[in-house]
Amino acid sequence: MTALSSSIDSNRLRRVLGSFATGVTIVTTRSAGGRPVGLTANSFSSVSLSPPLVLWSLRRDSSAMESFVTARHWAVHVLSAEQQSLSDRFARRSEDRFAELEIGHGEGGVPLLSDCAAVLQCCTVAQHLAGDHVIFIGEVLACEHREAQPLVFHAGRYAQLAPTLCEA
Protein backbone atom coordinates (compact mmCIF):
# COMPACT_ATOMS: atom_id res chain seq x y z
CA MET A 1 0.00 0.00 0.00
CA THR A 2 1.32 3.49 -0.84
CA ALA A 3 2.14 5.55 2.24
CA LEU A 4 -0.01 8.64 2.67
CA SER A 5 1.79 11.96 2.39
CA SER A 6 2.87 13.35 5.76
CA SER A 7 4.07 16.66 4.36
CA ILE A 8 1.02 18.56 5.57
CA ASP A 9 1.59 20.46 8.78
CA SER A 10 -0.97 19.23 11.33
CA ASN A 11 -1.56 22.67 12.89
CA ARG A 12 -2.27 24.08 9.46
CA LEU A 13 -4.56 21.15 8.66
CA ARG A 14 -6.42 21.68 11.96
CA ARG A 15 -6.99 25.35 11.06
CA VAL A 16 -8.12 24.46 7.54
CA LEU A 17 -10.52 21.79 8.79
CA GLY A 18 -11.82 24.27 11.38
CA SER A 19 -13.29 26.33 8.55
CA PHE A 20 -15.89 23.58 8.16
CA ALA A 21 -18.67 24.58 10.60
CA THR A 22 -20.31 21.68 12.44
CA GLY A 23 -22.88 21.02 15.11
CA VAL A 24 -21.75 19.65 18.47
CA THR A 25 -22.77 16.29 19.91
CA ILE A 26 -22.18 14.23 23.03
CA VAL A 27 -21.86 10.51 22.32
CA THR A 28 -22.63 8.20 25.26
CA THR A 29 -22.39 4.50 26.02
CA ARG A 30 -21.77 2.18 28.98
CA SER A 31 -18.49 0.54 29.89
CA ALA A 32 -18.36 -3.26 30.17
CA GLY A 33 -18.73 -2.72 33.94
CA GLY A 34 -21.88 -0.59 33.48
CA ARG A 35 -20.33 2.86 34.09
CA PRO A 36 -21.79 5.70 31.97
CA VAL A 37 -19.21 6.97 29.44
CA GLY A 38 -19.47 9.93 27.09
CA LEU A 39 -17.56 12.65 25.28
CA THR A 40 -18.10 15.74 23.17
CA ALA A 41 -17.69 15.02 19.46
CA ASN A 42 -18.18 17.09 16.31
CA SER A 43 -17.09 14.35 13.90
CA PHE A 44 -20.70 13.14 13.69
CA SER A 45 -22.16 12.78 10.20
CA SER A 46 -25.10 11.18 8.46
CA VAL A 47 -24.23 8.30 6.12
CA SER A 48 -27.36 6.62 4.76
CA LEU A 49 -31.16 6.94 5.03
CA SER A 50 -31.95 3.37 3.98
CA PRO A 51 -30.64 1.62 5.96
CA PRO A 52 -30.39 4.48 8.51
CA LEU A 53 -26.68 4.87 9.22
CA VAL A 54 -24.59 7.54 10.94
CA LEU A 55 -20.90 7.79 11.85
CA TRP A 56 -18.53 9.57 14.20
CA SER A 57 -14.85 9.13 15.01
CA LEU A 58 -12.98 8.73 18.27
CA ARG A 59 -9.32 9.53 19.01
CA ARG A 60 -7.45 6.26 19.45
CA ASP A 61 -5.91 7.35 22.75
CA SER A 62 -9.25 8.45 24.24
CA SER A 63 -10.06 7.08 27.69
CA ALA A 64 -13.45 6.12 26.23
CA MET A 65 -12.00 3.90 23.48
CA GLU A 66 -12.27 0.56 25.25
CA SER A 67 -15.90 1.22 26.20
CA PHE A 68 -16.94 2.17 22.66
CA VAL A 69 -15.02 -0.68 21.05
CA THR A 70 -16.82 -3.24 23.22
CA ALA A 71 -20.24 -1.55 23.45
CA ARG A 72 -23.08 -2.66 21.20
CA HIS A 73 -25.16 0.48 21.72
CA TRP A 74 -24.41 4.21 21.86
CA ALA A 75 -26.40 7.42 21.62
CA VAL A 76 -25.60 10.67 19.81
CA HIS A 77 -27.00 13.82 21.47
CA VAL A 78 -27.12 16.88 19.21
CA LEU A 79 -26.64 19.87 21.50
CA SER A 80 -28.73 23.03 21.50
CA ALA A 81 -27.27 26.54 21.72
CA GLU A 82 -28.04 26.52 25.48
CA GLN A 83 -25.86 23.47 26.12
CA GLN A 84 -22.36 24.88 25.67
CA SER A 85 -21.45 24.18 29.31
CA LEU A 86 -22.48 20.53 28.84
CA SER A 87 -20.21 20.36 25.79
CA ASP A 88 -17.33 21.77 27.87
CA ARG A 89 -17.99 19.31 30.68
CA PHE A 90 -17.87 16.31 28.30
CA ALA A 91 -14.68 17.57 26.65
CA ARG A 92 -12.72 17.84 29.95
CA ARG A 93 -10.50 15.00 31.09
CA SER A 94 -10.73 14.52 34.82
CA GLU A 95 -14.31 15.30 35.67
CA ASP A 96 -17.11 12.86 36.50
CA ARG A 97 -18.98 14.01 33.44
CA PHE A 98 -22.35 12.55 34.48
CA ALA A 99 -22.33 13.87 38.08
CA GLU A 100 -25.71 15.33 39.08
CA LEU A 101 -27.16 14.98 35.59
CA GLU A 102 -30.58 13.43 35.09
CA ILE A 103 -29.87 10.30 33.05
CA GLY A 104 -32.42 8.28 31.08
CA HIS A 105 -31.87 4.73 29.88
CA GLY A 106 -32.05 3.87 26.20
CA GLU A 107 -31.43 0.80 24.03
CA GLY A 108 -29.12 -1.60 25.86
CA GLY A 109 -29.13 0.73 28.89
CA VAL A 110 -27.28 3.50 27.05
CA PRO A 111 -27.26 6.75 29.13
CA LEU A 112 -29.53 9.45 27.67
CA LEU A 113 -29.12 13.17 28.37
CA SER A 114 -32.08 15.56 28.67
CA ASP A 115 -33.06 18.70 26.75
CA CYS A 116 -30.92 18.08 23.66
CA ALA A 117 -31.91 19.25 20.18
CA ALA A 118 -31.91 15.64 18.95
CA VAL A 119 -31.03 12.14 20.14
CA LEU A 120 -30.16 9.15 17.94
CA GLN A 121 -29.85 5.74 19.58
CA CYS A 122 -27.63 3.43 17.56
CA CYS A 123 -26.03 0.01 17.47
CA THR A 124 -22.57 -0.47 16.00
CA VAL A 125 -22.49 -2.02 12.52
CA ALA A 126 -18.81 -1.30 11.72
CA GLN A 127 -15.61 0.04 13.25
CA HIS A 128 -12.77 1.23 11.00
CA LEU A 129 -9.28 2.11 12.15
CA ALA A 130 -8.36 5.34 10.31
CA GLY A 131 -5.06 7.02 11.22
CA ASP A 132 -5.20 8.26 14.81
CA HIS A 133 -8.98 7.74 15.05
CA VAL A 134 -11.49 4.89 14.94
CA ILE A 135 -14.63 5.51 12.88
CA PHE A 136 -17.82 4.05 14.35
CA ILE A 137 -20.72 3.44 12.00
CA GLY A 138 -24.06 2.82 13.66
CA GLU A 139 -27.54 1.86 12.60
CA VAL A 140 -30.14 4.23 14.04
CA LEU A 141 -32.62 2.26 16.17
CA ALA A 142 -34.59 5.23 17.54
CA CYS A 143 -34.43 8.98 17.11
CA GLU A 144 -36.18 12.15 18.22
CA HIS A 145 -35.72 15.90 17.91
CA ARG A 146 -37.24 19.19 19.06
CA GLU A 147 -37.26 22.72 17.72
CA ALA A 148 -34.07 24.28 19.10
CA GLN A 149 -31.23 26.50 17.94
CA PRO A 150 -28.17 24.26 17.48
CA LEU A 151 -24.80 24.74 19.14
CA VAL A 152 -22.29 25.39 16.34
CA PHE A 153 -18.50 24.87 16.29
CA HIS A 154 -16.33 26.82 13.85
CA ALA A 155 -12.64 27.79 13.74
CA GLY A 156 -12.02 26.21 17.15
CA ARG A 157 -14.84 28.16 18.85
CA TYR A 158 -18.51 27.85 19.64
CA ALA A 159 -20.80 29.89 17.43
CA GLN A 160 -24.49 30.51 16.88
CA LEU A 161 -26.52 30.40 13.70
CA ALA A 162 -27.22 33.87 12.38
CA PRO A 163 -30.95 34.49 11.88
CA THR A 164 -32.06 34.29 8.25
CA LEU A 165 -32.64 37.72 6.77
CA CYS A 166 -36.12 37.84 5.27
CA GLU A 167 -37.20 40.34 2.64
CA ALA A 168 -40.19 42.41 3.77
Ligand SMILES: Cc1cc2nc3c(=O)[nH]c(=O)nc-3n(C[C@H](O)[C@H](O)[C@H](O)COP(=O)(O)O)c2cc1C
Ligand atom coordinates in the same frame (compact mmCIF):
# COMPACT_ATOMS: atom_id res chain seq x y z
C1 LIG B 1 -16.31 20.82 20.02
C2 LIG B 1 -15.49 19.59 20.30
C3 LIG B 1 -15.55 18.53 19.41
C4 LIG B 1 -14.81 17.35 19.64
N1 LIG B 1 -14.91 16.30 18.78
C5 LIG B 1 -14.26 15.14 19.02
C6 LIG B 1 -14.42 14.01 18.16
O1 LIG B 1 -15.17 14.04 17.19
N2 LIG B 1 -13.73 12.88 18.46
C7 LIG B 1 -12.89 12.81 19.54
O2 LIG B 1 -12.28 11.75 19.76
N3 LIG B 1 -12.72 13.87 20.39
C8 LIG B 1 -13.41 15.02 20.15
N4 LIG B 1 -13.28 16.08 21.00
C9 LIG B 1 -12.40 15.95 22.15
C10 LIG B 1 -13.05 15.16 23.26
O3 LIG B 1 -14.30 15.67 23.67
C11 LIG B 1 -12.04 15.21 24.44
O4 LIG B 1 -10.78 14.97 23.95
C12 LIG B 1 -12.26 14.12 25.38
O5 LIG B 1 -13.46 14.23 26.01
C13 LIG B 1 -11.07 14.11 26.39
O6 LIG B 1 -11.13 12.99 27.16
P1 LIG B 1 -11.00 11.45 26.70
O7 LIG B 1 -9.61 10.99 26.92
O8 LIG B 1 -12.01 10.77 27.57
O9 LIG B 1 -11.37 11.35 25.24
C14 LIG B 1 -14.00 17.26 20.79
C15 LIG B 1 -13.95 18.34 21.68
C16 LIG B 1 -14.68 19.49 21.45
C17 LIG B 1 -14.64 20.62 22.45
